[in-house]
Amino acid sequence: MTTASQPVTIYLARHTQTTSNIMDIMQGWSDFPVTQEGRGIIRRLGRGMRGIEFSAAYCGTLPRHYETARGVLDGSGNEGVSIQMDPDLREDNFGSFEGHSTSGSMQAAIEHMGYKTMEEGEADRGSKVHLDIQDALYEMDQADVLKTTLAAQDRAETSAQVQERMNAAMTRIARKGEQEGWGNVLVISSGLSIRQFLYVVDHGTDFSDPTNATVTKLTYQDGAFTIHGRVCSSEYYDRGGEE
Incomplete structure (x- = not known):
């Protein structure tokens, strides 16, 4: 008789605000600077995630992903956690x-x-x-x-291509978490790529446009992801309060 694996909990968040978000510019595999307001958003999200001990952290390969991940880890008391960058966690290519x-x-x-x-x-x-x-x-x-x-x-990717690479990246992370005995993992990606992945997990998910720094909580156990609570939730950002 085999023992069931312990679940890995993944906090999947969208990056913070960039200048392109303000200027109405398409930003997929290209990158624009994080705004001053965006840095405040990162700090607030970090405060809202205090009390969560992260075993590992991953993000896309673009500066907006890394800056968000590093700031959230530092602001939540997880300064010692290093970040692994994965190109498969990038936004849709436009x-x-x-x-x-x-x-x-x-x-x-x-x-x-x-x-x-x-x-x-x-x-x-x-x-x-x-x-x-x-x-x-x-x-x-x-x-x-x-x-x-x-x-x-x-040229632009198809939805299927984005879904395939996002699911592959998330599954790699989750399986490593199972093998290493990780508890909580922070993953920073982008708005559309996150929703493409969530579609793979649950076709009935609400795929409306999420705001910056929203978080979806998932668990991975025995080869399957499960969504917990509201997708692309502002709960942790709201919890961080004003500076």
């Missing part, structure tokens, strides 16, 4: 749309899908429309609608 207007790109994508507005798309597909937009960007980029002449491998 290809030729990187650096373009977010609102303009989203409108172009929703029209490519046959809708006039995002609200119309949500009424038809629910919150999953926010994930499906990635496939619209992929199709438009393959058609070179922006005339960038990028190589195919540099």
Whole structure:
């Protein structure tokens, strides 16, 4: 008779605010600086996560991911925890749309899908429309609608590609946690990539746009992830209070 493994608890958070979030600029594999407000958000999230002892921490390879992870660890009393960076934890790759207007790109994508507005798309597909937009960007980029002449491998990813790499990264982390006997793990990624992963875990999840520094708590045990509580929750940020 085999003994069931102990669960690994993962706190999966979106990075803090960057200048691109304020300036309405597409930011996938590209990166923009963390704002002054964003640094305050990191400190507040760190305070809100005090009392959680992290065994390990992971983040995407972009500065916004690392700065968020380091600040949260330092602010929560986990200064001694090192951070492992994984490119599979990056945001969706928007290809030729990187650096373009977010609102303009989203409108172009929703029209490519046959809708006039995002609200119309949500009424038809629910919150999953926010994930499906990635496939619209992929199709438009393959058609070179922006005339960038990028190589195919540099263009936007499909949702399936993002889901595959995010699930692979999260599973690697969780399995290592099982092997090493980790309790809590901090993982910092991005808004769309997090939702693409959560879709793999539970198709019924709300995939509406999360704000910066929101957290989803999951456990991994016996080869399966389970979501606990609200996805992309501001609970820990709210708990941190004002400075």
